Amino acid sequence: MQNDPIEHLISLLSRLPGLGRRSARRAVLKMLMDPADKMLPLADALRAAADSVRPCEVCGNLDAASPCHICDDPHRDRRLVCVVEGVADLWALERAHAHRGTYHVLGGLLSALGGTGPEDLSVTPLLRRIEANGIEEVILALPATVDGATTNHYLTDRLKPTGAAITRLAQGVPIGGALDVLDDGTLAAAFKARRAL
Amino acid sequence: MQNDPIEHLISLLSRLPGLGRRSARRAVLKMLMDPADKMLPLADALRAAADSVRPCEVCGNLDAASPCHICDDPHRDRRLVCVVEGVADLWALERAHAHRGTYHVLGGLLSALGGTGPEDLSVTPLLRRIEANGIEEVILALPATVDGATTNHYLTDRLKPTGAAITRLAQGVPIGGALDVLDDGTLAAAFKARRAL
Numbered sequence: 001m002q003n004d005p006i007e008h009l010i011s012l013l014s015r016l017p018g019l020g021r022r023s024a025r026r027a028v029l030k031m032l033m034d035p036a037d038k039m040l041p042l043a044d045a046l047r048a049a050a051d052s053v054r055p056c057e058v059c060g061n062l063d064a065a066s067p068c069h070i071c072d073d074p075h076r077d078r079r080l081v082c083v084v085e086g087v088a089d090l091w092a093l094e095r096a097h098a099h100r101g102t103y104h105v106l107g108g109l110l111s112a113l114g115g116t117g118p119e120d121l122s123v124t125p126l127l128r129r130i131e132a133n134g135i136e137e138v139i140l141a142l143p144a145t146v147d148g149a150t151t152n153h154y155l156t157d158r159l160k161p162t163g164a165a166i167t168r169l170a171q172g173v174p175i176g177g178a179l180d181v182l183d184d185g186t187l188a189a190a191f192k193a194r195r196a197l
Numbered sequence: 198m199q200n201d202p203i204e205h206l207i208s209l210l211s212r213l214p215g216l217g218r219r220s221a222r223r224a225v226l227k228m229l230m231d232p233a234d235k236m237l238p239l240a241d242a243l244r245a246a247a248d249s250v251r252p253c254e255v256c257g258n259l260d261a262a263s264p265c266h267i268c269d270d271p272h273r274d275r276r277l278v279c280v281v282e283g284v285a286d287l288w289a290l291e292r293a294h295a296h297r298g299t300y301h302v303l304g305g306l307l308s309a310l311g312g313t314g315p316e317d318l319s320v321t322p323l324l325r326r327i328e329a330n331g332i333e334e335v336i337l338a339l340p341a342t343v344d345g346a347t348t349n350h351y352l353t354d355r356l357k358p359t360g361a362a363i364t365r366l367a368q369g370v371p372i373g374g375a376l377d378v379l380d381d382g383t384l385a386a387a388f389k390a391r392r393a394l
């Protein structure tokens with residue numbers, strides 16, 4: 001009964017990450033208890049977001065404005081740009097209040113297996129930004145994976161001629177992390193990068 | 198930034214059962230990758246369901262039609278009515294293809310602590326249905342909790358004068374259930390209700 005509005009809604013909701021069929025059903029039932037207050041505002045919010053949100057023309061962040069509110073913020077230090085794989089990472093760094101500069105969304109990682117080459121990533125726009133805006137430090141905040149490391153190497157080579165300092169995130173023991181459950185690679189990296197107290 | 202359409206959408210989504218803030222954020226990011234294909238259909242489906250779905254005037258099921266498609270189905274045995282606490286239970290029994298009759302949604306359970314009395318439940322309409330339609334068996338499919346048992350007792354008293362047979366679901370070991378992880382109450386009930394092979 002695909003033309004049944006309830007079944008149709010459940011099947012659309014259950015395609016979202018984190019929602020299975022079971023929880024989609026529960027969510028729909030809960031919303032149907034109070035459609036005017038629970039469903040219509042959500043429908044409006046979805047439509048408003050779909051209509052207004054687009055990638056920032058400068059950094060690639062998703063926002064209702066372009067340039068986005070970060071690129072547009074006069075208190076941000078434009079000499080520091082933090083390179084991230086995707087918008088999710090940008091949002092995570094913002095939640096952590098980790099960075100006072102601006103961002104650059106790469107749009108992926110180099111991956112031989114995934115067939116992602118340099119031309120699929122936003123590298124040329126990054127080079128152009130660095131040259132046009134006198135960026136002094138490029139912080140590579142890419143994931144600590146094989147593809148992340150490959151992309152770090154590639155970007156370091158490409159960005160070196162600009163003269164900007166190139167840094168990457170520290171690797172080590174996560175805050176609150178117990179040593180005995182950490183993987184060997186992280187433990188070895190943290191040991192090697194130990195610091196004097 | 199509550200007037201930010203992305204934050205607004207995340208906060209509405211994260212109020213759904215089963216979705217925390219983290220998964221709501223992931224869901225919104227995924228949808229924003231393809232708004233026309235992922236967000237607008239969901240907005241339309243929410244609006245269509247809110248506009249069309251209402252409680253069935255006969256049984257209380259939620260459906261786009263009233264009487265609902267179950268009450269309206271000529272192949273259903275109208276002499277059997279299954280009483281459930283809420284629509285979620287009705288849907289669960291339908292998925293299990295457990296029942297070939299019709300349903301009656303009670304809308305709750307008697308609860309001294311929760312302050313739910315008989316007048317809050319759909320009991321009078323149930324009595325009227327039994328008398329008007331010559332219902333022969335009323336199956337009480339209420340949860341096996343204290344409130345469920347209280348409601349079972351109350352309904353049995355109220356329905357007895359109608360002359361309809363009153364049954365309730367069997368209690369015992371769930372299919373696939375290991376004995377050693379079952380609670381004592383279920384084990385004792387299953388033991389007491391043992392059947393000859």
